[in-house]
Amino acid sequence: MLTVILLYVALGLIAGVLAGLLGIGGGLVIVPMLVFALTWQKVPHEFIMHLALGTSMASIIFTSVSSFWAHHKRGAVRWVIVQRIVPGILLGTFLGTCVAARLSTNFLKGFFVIFLYYVAVQMLTDRKPKPSREIPGNLGMIGVGSVIGAVSSLVGIGGGTLSVPFMMWCNVPVHVAIGTSAAIGFPIAIAGTAGFIYNGLQSVGLPGYPPYSLGYVYLPALAGIVVTSVLTAPLGVRLAHSLPVPKLKRVFAILLLVVATRMLISLL
Template sequence: MDSVLWVFVDCLVLGALVGFLAGLLGIGGGLLVVPALIYLLPSVGINAEQLPHIAIATSLAAIILTSSSSARAHYNRGNIPWALFKPMMPGIIVGALAAAFISEQIPAHRLQQGFALFVLLMSAQMAFPRKAEAGRSLPGTWVLFWVSVSIALLAGMMGIGGGVLLVPFLTWCGLQMRHAVGFSAMTGLLISLVGSLGYVLAGADVPGLPQWTLGFIYLPALLGIVLTSMLMAPVGVRAASHWPTLVLKRIFAVLLFSLGLKLILT
């Protein structure tokens, strides 16, 4: 019980950091939460074969509350292009739900290596972001469907909301940044909801899961992260108007690169 309590306390600190960075830099927390949980959760008896799956599922569940507040704010500002949901929502649901069942079939060390490689790629994208393409337009319905399947599948398997993938794609297609971010916030909520349900169902019959898990979701860690992340996100938003966010984004990219290397080498 003491180890569970310490994980909860550590996740309170983690959630505060994730919430602050989300508000400050406009990034999702999954890229930081998953490596942290891979480090923390062995102390409560989670074995190596279950560790990446539980870390990713718990990270995805934590995104539900954080993305809901972001989606509500963008909705109030009229930043959500609702017409995009018709071609993309079915693919998002299919990809997010399938992610849990596919990741369950992947050996733990391969899943961890895949996440580490993804973190390295995202650190490069964050340090050197691509500029929007002028004059481009959104592709057709079937292309948008398969793109949404791919993004939701990858996001669900990596424990993220998908914004780091979806926003660059939409802005590259010529969508205004505020609409791309607003749509990403709403789809991040959908991915986290459907993906978390998938991880609950996929882990329901897995033997040997520790106490306090709901499917693959580890509840004490989830509670600690969401309690403080929601409190600290507004603090990060206020700091963003005074701090050099571009410099901090590149520093965070270096941190992500270091975490990715560490995960590959362990």
């Protein structure tokens, strides 16, 4: 168990930096690492992706707070956007967890692999949406929030890979988009965690259900990740305001391609 905890502590170090640096909430790293770790722990296959997604969502509650507060102190969070998108975020994320709970681990893993390839290609090509419009009205923001929340729940992320491009498309400066995305990640994580706990509790009592879990949240992993990620998220924010983020994103994209391919091989 000590080795497992140390693994999750190291994962938290990485996730915290990425949350602040790239505005991605760390989920793109946390989920595959949890999949590999839970597989190594011989957790029943049918629970692995659900536990990885639920635990990732729970960890983002803590990393997003640390990250968005650091961005807020730099004036990089546009709270009016957060306020208008939250209703859709809460609805879409919770409903997304209900859908995810009824899908197989293999389907969720395949969906996650496709999403990783999509994010990696987007980063490598450095495609930026043309700032061709303004933030939509309340109804439009609810619709956008529902989509971002639903997809985020299926891949266990804080929504940054979707919300940042959307805000840039709406003429929001990139650093503000990243900071606002970190704030949006908090309601996504709250609704996602609640959904995965609720749906996971329906599975308690099945043969081989892993101990130390609350629904689909694996508590030892959550503890190890949170302890360090909260401390390193502000470091990521400082790096985001001083380092060439586009170059770092390309390096990270290559890592995502490797991870996605490794997961695809295990799936096949």
